[in-house]
Amino acid sequence: MLHLSNLTMQYQGRDGGTVQVLNIPEFSLAAGEQVALIGESGQGKTTLLHLIAGILTPTSGKIELAGVILNNLSEAARDRFRAEKIGYIFQSFHLLPGFTAQENLELGIMFAGRGGGPARAKGLLQQVGLAERLHFYPRELSAGQQQRVGIARALANQPVLVLADEPTSALDAGNRETALQLMIDLCREQNAALLVVTHDRAVAARFPRVVELKDINQL
Template sequence: MSLLIENLKKSYRQPDGTPVPVLDIERFEMRGGEQAVLLGSSGCGKTTLLNVIAGIRSPDSGQVLIDNVDVSRLSEPARDRFRAERIGFVFQTFNLLPAFTALENVLLGMSFSGGKSDRSRATELLSRVGLSHRLGNKPAQLSVGERQRVAVARALANSPSLMLADEPTANVDSANQQNVLELIRSACGEQNVTLLLVTHAPAVAEQFDRVEKLVDFNKAAAPLGAAV
């Protein structure tokens, strides 16, 4: 899946109505199957950019082309369907549903696309991430590292062609950080999935052939420490 961003702008408004620019990107491009990392400290717009690419938030102007489909111009229901069918998203905070087991969380990820939940595939994905013995456990019964692995399995559930990963190692202990990173990269590589991962950690970024500093091409990069 190719990704092309052009003339993208996004601002938020303060309580008094004053606009605060968060994204101002002239151009960013990725080829199908490429793996890239965006490196930046808090406040440079990393999470906002991923949310705009995924169609979770709409830009003020510009376009986000995913295989020549301008996601920003789709209706909200169409964006939700496009994301469910073609984009995997690994959230920093996992976003697992606490009342459901690991297996059920992956099955729910499949159902979001409107397709049939495939129990055997969900079981296979959890087995691939080393959780075949945790299928019936709910998130509260899993370690932080195990929860992140469930989140990775869920992101792969619908065989996406684009994977977005938001600081996927930030909430994982140091012993599991490398395992999670290798899992995401190898899974994407096996299925030729385009991977865009954002991080503030140089040690993570240096493992990628393509490293981009978001502040270098986001002219609206916020001051260090700003929450975006």
């Protein structure tokens, strides 16, 4: 379902040289698979998720997702593909501050060109326990509630893949457990694959497959 081959990423260094962050000969995820990718800070976890989401373009190599080779798409087509196929959960939630919880989901559904937004948004917010908070703005929600909106939003377009970048680092222990369980259960229910990157071994231990970034990254 997701297949990376000979993927490399270099950034421009300050001295005009380049810094190689990733060199991944091969990495795959099956449809519906749930995987934790573990790595220390600075090892390239966020870079890898941005590459898979088509937010960044690799220096070389191939990214294939749901039968489409991302490298071959124009930037506009990649934006569209991301909106339709990928859900993204951020460490710091990244909700749109001027919009309510329900509107945050509806906007994502509209951007993917789909109808039925209000009903689907409500249904998902209900599933994450926010039926009473549909019309609250992000600033009126606790951190745990904001991340539950983030999780619902990630699933709004029935993605084939959900990417989560340290999704529980900004939460306390109780909210961390709730958020993790919701991600795991909702992705399973909707048959979305789930790739969670984390530096937290307790989080990784909740997943059937745990991959160490340093084991797939041949720098």
